[in-house]
Amino acid sequence: SDGDLHALRLAQRWHYPSVYITNLVRPSYGFYPLLIPGERFTERYLRNCSKIIVPDVPPPYTICEYNLGDLEDVGVADKVEFVGSFVDAAPVNGGESHIFAPISGPVGTRFRLRQIIIPVLSRLKMKSIVSLGEHGDKRVAKVGNCTVYTWLSPQERSNFMANAKLVIFSGGHNTCFEVVNYAKPSICIPTQPEQFANAKKLQDMGCSLIANNRERLTQAIGEMEKNVDFYKKRVRRLSQYARKFKGVDKAVEKIEEVAQEGVNA
Structure with missing residues (x-):
């Protein structure tokens, strides 16, 4: 699931393994207090995911770090995989014009x-x-x-x-x-x-x-x-x-691992 809460709910209901792809878990900057109850509701389903894939580099260089919040406090730190960006990371040469x-x-x-x-x-x-x-x-x-x-x-x-x-x-x-x-x-x-x-x-x-x-x-x-x-x-x-990370390739690898674990369960 890429941000689709309904898909996570169905996975939980039918006991399917689930992988959630996101760069937003518990935002800590400029997040409206009125939205906090909805945020906590979403976290309930995140805790039941088999794996949470973040398309970003690992700490301490994680760009979306302040949008993830304290993953230990959320209760999902052991499920999170920082796979690297999905943006093409091929080196590019250019000028400064x-x-x-x-x-x-x-x-x-x-x-x-x-x-x-x-x-x-x-x-x-x-x-x-x-x-x-x-x-x-x-x-x-x-x-x-x-x-x-x-x-x-x-x-x-x-x-x-x-x-x-x-x-x-x-x-x-x-x-x-x-x-x-x-x-x-x-x-x-x-x-x-x-x-x-x-x-x-x-x-x-x-x-x-x-x-x-x-x-x-x-x-x-x-x-x-x-x-x-x-x-x-x-x-x-x-x-x-x-550039050390191949985000798409790593994400596919993790998804396949979860799928295989579901087959063997």
């Missing part, structure tokens, strides 16, 4: 991010690229020294990411590992609690900075420029560590 900001998410989220990012980047001397994540007719506009695309193909996105000096994004788990794979220092503008938790861990590891408005984004870019060697060194170290 621009700042890249791939915007994604619901309409309201994208609007908020563009209102923060574009005015700041358009005033910089350095070239910048922004993707609005709006599928449909492809359009390109120039705002100051910032080139804005309505959307990018996967190949274009990969090229802009590979040649970025700095990446600005919201802190989604997959994009965190995409940025780490390219070994790029970053600035996160979280719009959801789980994104803030990921961003906080990246910041604590010296790979990223957090910004939530135009003023803070401007300051963060300046700080990155002054201390870029520090951030590059930290993110390269994390990137090298993350």
